[in-house]
Amino acid sequence: MRFLLIPLLCLTFSLTAAAIGVDKDRLSDPEQEARAQSIMKQLRCLVCQNQSIVESDAGLAVDLRGIVREQVKAGQSDRQILHFMTSRYGDWVLLQPPFKAATLLLWLGPLFLLLIGGYFVFRYVRQKPTTVLTEPLTADEEKRLQQILRENDT
Amino acid sequence: MLFKRFLPLIIFGGIFLAFLVGLTLNPREIPSALINKPVPDFSLPPLEGAGVGLDTAALKDPDNIIVVNFFASWCGPCRIEHPALVQFENMAGVKLFGIAYKDRPSHSLSFLKSLGNPYDRIGADLKGRNAIDWGVTGTPESFIIKNGIIRYQHIGPIHTVQMEKILTVIADLQAEDGS
Numbered sequence: 001m002r003f004l005l006i007p008l009l010c011l012t013f014s015l016t017a018a019a020i021g022v023d024k025d026r027l028s029d030p031e032q033e034a035r036a037q038s039i040m041k042q043l044r045c046l047v048c049q050n051q052s053i054v055e056s057d058a059g060l061a062v063d064l065r066g067i068v069r070e071q072v073k074a075g076q077s078d079r080q081i082l083h084f085m086t087s088r089y090g091d092w093v094l095l096q097p098p099f100k101a102a103t104l105l106l107w108l109g110p111l112f113l114l115l116i117g118g119y120f121v122f123r124y125v126r127q128k129p130t131t132v133l134t135e136p137l138t139a140d141e142e143k144r145l146q147q148i149l150r151e152n153d154t
Numbered sequence: 155m156l157f158k159r160f161l162p163l164i165i166f167g168g169i170f171l172a173f174l175v176g177l178t179l180n181p182r183e184i185p186s187a188l189i190n191k192p193v194p195d196f197s198l199p200p201l202e203g204a205g206v207g208l209d210t211a212a213l214k215d216p217d218n219i220i221v222v223n224f225f226a227s228w229c230g231p232c233r234i235e236h237p238a239l240v241q242f243e244n245m246a247g248v249k250l251f252g253i254a255y256k257d258r259p260s261h262s263l264s265f266l267k268s269l270g271n272p273y274d275r276i277g278a279d280l281k282g283r284n285a286i287d288w289g290v291t292g293t294p295e296s297f298i299i300k301n302g303i304i305r306y307q308h309i310g311p312i313h314t315v316q317m318e319k320i321l322t323v324i325a326d327l328q329a330e331d332g333s
Contacts (some may be wrong), residue, residue, distance in 0.1 A: 047291060059282070063281070067283075067286065086187065087285060088188070089186055089289050089291075090289070
């Protein structure tokens with residue numbers, strides 16, 4: 001019986017976790033609600049800014065969730081709903097910035113840096129050993145070298 | 155060769171400048187996407203038993219620069235900016251309209267009673283739905299409108315410094331007429 005206790009406790013607490021951010025006015029059609037949820041996850045809460053409106057309990061986030069659900073119910077497409085938001089709050093309301101001229105550096109910057117880094121790694125790996133003897137040893141140096149090597153052997 | 159030697163310094167300088175600018179920006183200020191766009195279509199009821207409410211037509215007044223101010227009695231910063239709003243009251247060619255955001259009309263009214271009512275007209279946005287059409291993220295927030303086009307937006311309370319900026323914006327908009 002005891003081996004059941006921990007999973008049971010975990011389950012009990014996870015139920016309350018799932019209850020956070022649940023609205024009373026969820027859509028009755030599970031398919032529509034799922035679509036509304038997926039749209040909400042793409043929208044930034046403008047009050048507590050690094051959360052999506054699903055995760056936020058700010059008044060504005062609650063209102064925006066209501067609007068998303070309303071529009072999903074009215075049969076608006078995802079694109080139309082996101083456009084409704086960006087036409088009011090700008091691209092900032094999207095958690096994933098759109099790909100366009102102003103965000104080119106943002107999207108392609110990491111790739112660009114990777115290419116630069118890759119180039120240096122490639123060059124480093126390909127390079128020939130560069131230790132070159134500039135001058136041959138003189139007779140004296142050669143003798144001393146042999147002496148040192150012999151000393152080390154014994 | 156000389157270029158190669160200074161390359162790290164140049165890169166450092168670039169990043170330094172980017173941070174210098176970037177770190178002075180305020181990420182909390184989200185500009186409305188409505189700048190230079192027509193005011194949203196709306197019609198708001200008046201605060202219970204006070205005035206005529208507010209609608210889009212009132213904002214298309216060709217003779218005045220319109221300042222629309224979102225406020226609420228529960229909003230502390232709104233109290234702070236109240237003295238600034240009073241300055242609009244007797245300004246020639248300027249009208250101040252208020253939108254009470256998510257506020258009980260009775261509370262809005264007593265707020266205005268205790269501080270004084272600087273607004274020419276007030277609309278009650280009980281559910282905050284209208285504010286969303288304006289791209290408002292919270293109170294207080296103010297818009298400057300000319301001929302039904304939103305020309306400037308100020309987020310947060312209007313302190314003396316911001317009032318100077320707003321007055322220049324209004325003066326510039328008024329000067330446009332002469333040309």
